[in-house]
Amino acid sequence: MARRRASNEELAGLVQGEQTDAVRRLEDRVAARVLGDLESRFAVLSQRSITAWVAAFGSVQAESGDTAALRRILSTIRGAVRRLLGPLGPRAQRELDQALTDAVLLGARQHAAFVEEATGRATRPVSGRPSRGLRRRAAAIGAAIADRRDRALAILRPSRARRWSDVQAGIGAAQSALPATRAHIATTVNEAVNEASLTAIDHQGAQKLWIAERDACVNCAAYSGMVVAADADFPAGLSWDPNQRGRGKALAAPPKHPHCRCRVTAWEEGWAPEGVPSFPDSLRREARRSIARGWSLPTESGAARIRAARELLRTGAGLPKSVEEFAALAVRAGRFTDRTVPTGP
Structure with missing residues (x-):
């Protein structure tokens, strides 16, 4: 049932x-x-x-x-x-x-x-x-x-x-x-x-969907929500940081790098309920929000996160005004003051 x-x-x-x-x-x-x-x-x-x-x-x-x-x-x-x-x-x-x-x-x-x-x-x-x-x-x-x-x-x-x-x-x-x-x-x-x-x-016989973590690196965040055919590879070299684009190779699935915990899973368009964004759309929006907020592991370069946020704002974030203003302030300051993903409700 x-x-x-x-x-x-x-x-x-x-x-x-x-x-x-x-x-x-x-x-x-x-x-x-x-x-x-x-x-x-x-x-x-x-x-x-x-x-x-x-x-x-x-x-x-x-x-x-x-x-x-x-x-x-x-x-x-x-x-x-x-x-x-x-x-x-x-x-x-x-x-x-x-x-x-x-x-x-x-x-x-x-x-x-x-x-x-x-x-x-x-x-x-x-x-x-x-x-x-x-x-x-x-x-x-x-x-x-x-x-x-x-x-x-x-x-x-x-x-x-x-x-x-x-x-x-x-x-x-x-x-x-x-x-x-x-x-x-x-x-x-x-x-x-x-x-x-x-x-x-x-x-x-479904398509495959890339799911990144909320604090994924600027490279993996660029793949989150991407859907490709089951027999296709995810393209090489994507990144929110312009300085890191064009690196690596096409992949059938994650992991993209050591300690990468991205996941691949099946997806079909018919699974999306009517009247709400699909799960892949939701993941892409979440990735943009993470870039705007600077949510990341402490081991990732702060400069890379700032470059990614600047690129997001340049290309159009499509996020609430308060989130975009937060990203703009961080870009002007040259750093994110808190990069930890919030765990509360």
Whole structure:
């Protein structure tokens, strides 16, 4: 029996809230199994290394004067880096490969839930399995970790590391494998979730719709609400920031970049209730509003957000006067004072 179709606000809340949170929890579980206590173990390595350096050479500002002592310290650090990162690659490959099936199943369930809410009709998940491309992406995490390890080991040689700052750079290069691993996990999990949606879209014969988060970057915000044919790619190089246009390549679906949590889902024009904007129209308006308000993650360039807001005003925002005035004030000031998406009603 058909039931009430969800409103645009309810559909957005489902995908951008509940479903995105579930995917993030899966990412976190995989990352926790892969990374364990490596962050704290690297902190211990750094502290012990600085203690050994000061004991041998007097201070962190001092250049190493005792070649034998320098070799002993660097040998100890290189050994620790190998012990910390050596098992990480195989463990990451194994855990991420095993998580692909969970991610695909999650994506299938979430897509079915969206279609059911959008149409008011009961919808069964379309089953699928991880593609070879996903398996290759999961396997590539091992080489990425090994590359970070090898770069660190190259820095931590007596011919290159003569000061504590050099040693610190080497340890930092090794430790950078941890956030790189987390980013690889996040990207692969989200690719698997979206791959499941693509399978369902192909099965259904619908068009596909790009859904960005409310605080999406200026690039992803330019895609939010875009609808293309199931067998078409989303075009390359879109961005609200003129300085970032023309980059990248056409994509069948998100993710567009590491930590991207954009989603692709089915859409048919007949799903839109009469007399109200369609869900894609609502997403496009929401993206423009986010650009005007500067809503974004703190890691994104403030200058990029200002350029995007300026471009929005130049091309016509189509937003309430108060929102456009807010954007104009931020552009004149050269910054947004608060870029956090409001969570209240």
